[in-house]
Amino acid sequence: MALSREALIEAVSAQMPDKRWKHTLGVMETSVKLAERYGGDPARAETAAILHDVAKYWPVERMKEIIVENGLSTELLNYDKQLWHAEVGAFVAGNEYGITDPEVLDAIRYHTSGRENMGLLEKIVCLADYIEPGRDFPGVDNIRKLSKASLEEGLVAGFDSTISLLLQKRQIVFPLTVLARNDLVRIMEDKI
Numbered sequence: 261m262a263l264s265r266e267a268l269i270e271a272v273s274a275q276m277p278d279k280r281w282k283h284t285l286g287v288m289e290t291s292v293k294l295a296e297r298y299g300g301d302p303a304r305a306e307t308a309a310i311l312h313d314v315a316k317y318w319p320v321e322r323m324k325e326i327i328v329e330n331g332l333s334t335e336l337l338n339y340d341k342q343l344w345h346a347e348v349g350a351f352v353a354g355n356e357y358g359i360t361d362p363e364v365l366d367a368i369r370y371h372t373s374g375r376e377n378m379g380l381l382e383k384i385v386c387l388a389d390y391i392e393p394g395r396d397f398p399g400v401d402n403i404r405k406l407s408k409a410s411l412e413e414g415l416v417a418g419f420d421s422t423i424s425l426l427l428q429k430r431q432i433v434f435p436l437t438v439l440a441r442n443d444l445v446r447i448m449e450d451k452i
């Protein structure tokens with residue numbers, strides 16, 4: 261059964277340090293604003309935002325177990341553990357918090373990596389995760405500025421910053437982010 265907004269907030273905030281909950285509050289606020297601006301459903305965007313990092317602080321072994329035992333994307337296990345919480349978070353949102361809305365679940369599942377053909381809620385939560393008021397990394401103000409022009413412009417800048425950073429650090433790039441980025445660039449070129 262789905263929990264009330266308040267019960268959801270209480271349950272999810274209990275699973276992370278205060279600093280991460282503050283980040284989640286920022287993602288909630290920004291997701292609602294982006295939904296209002298770009299024609300998304302603010303309430304559904306907020307629900308996905310509340311839950312997006314629910315598994316962020318879960319032990320790695322527990323996340324791995326959930327992925328393997330429930331037939332989730334085992335491909336993810338070949339990539340940085342930082343990526344796992346999104347897939348696990350979507351599973352937990354469905355199984356423990358009664359979320360059945362597939363678009364809310366996908367917004368949680370793809371909030372870190374993105375993917376091709378991202379839906380509106382996916383774009384909103386992924387972009388909000390980059391630009392919420394508490395974020396402070398080189399280039400974030402440019403992403404905020406571009407986000408006022410379009411969700412796609414903002415997201416491409418966000419993905420570009422993630423990919424650049426990974427390349428600089430000689431880290432492995434999970435390919436879905438590259439596919440997401442290319443897909444959005446194509447969409448923007450078609451608009452010109």
Ligand SMILES: Nc1ncnc2c1ncn2[C@@H]1O[C@H](COP(=O)(O)OP(=O)(O)O)[C@@H](O)[C@H]1O
Pocket residue numbers: 339340342343371372373389422426432433434435436437438
């Ligand atoms: N495509 C990718 N390949 C590898 N690592 C990635 C990719 N996308 C994001 N990451 C890494 O995953 C980590 C978590 O991302 P995210 O959930 O946005 O983080 P946080 O909210 O903790 O800043 C980041 O350190 C980022 O560098």
